[in-house]
Amino acid sequence: MISETQDLVCQGISIPQWFAVWTAPRHEKRVSERMTDRSIEVYLPVYTTERQWKKRAPINLELPLFPGYVFVRIPRNARGKVLDTPGVYSIVGNGKQALPVPDTDIEALRSGLHLRKAEPHPYLTVGERVSIRKGALAGLEGVLVRQKSQFRVVLTVETIMQAISVEVDLEDLVRVQESDTGGDSHQQTIVM
Helix, strand or coil, rough: CCCHHHHHHHCCCCCCCEEEECCCCCHHHHHHHHHHHHHCCCCEEEEEEECCCCCCCCCCEEECCCHHHHHHEEEEEHHHHHHHHEEEEEECCCCCEEECCCCHHHHHHHHHHHHHEEEEEEEEECCCCCEEEECCCCCEEEEEEEEECEEEEEEEEECCCEEEEEHHHHHHHEEEEECCCCCCCCEECCCC
């Protein structure tokens, strides 16, 4: 049975998908503005941090949550419009084709980041896998880490090998364990 999406692709109609775009260093905001000017749907997640330079008052800066990347929602056949934008290096892919970022990941970030204090975090490949079960980020999986007296979950965007950490309450988490036999996962409440 052919899905509606597959049917449209077979007919030559390309469905818009989210893609990660690799930008020149510290050009994320400028690229985002240029994409908007070109009527391309763009998402640049940011966080606020306080910085202080010598003998100056501290200021709040809005910085990209994923340095060097913005997300665009385009049909595959609109890649040229993105790639000829000044400040864009490439669309993230596997060398042969651009790899889409799941819509659910982008929508979860858009709807939930303003409710939690998010900040960039080094990309991790090992550690305790957890799933957030409550709140705006419910359903997202990541790695549990401890930072000072608080718990955080490191959420990764595999396509661009970037990660962020988000403050969480332990009672909002469940452990994700891989089954030895089928790859099916089941969840268990974390007890610390």
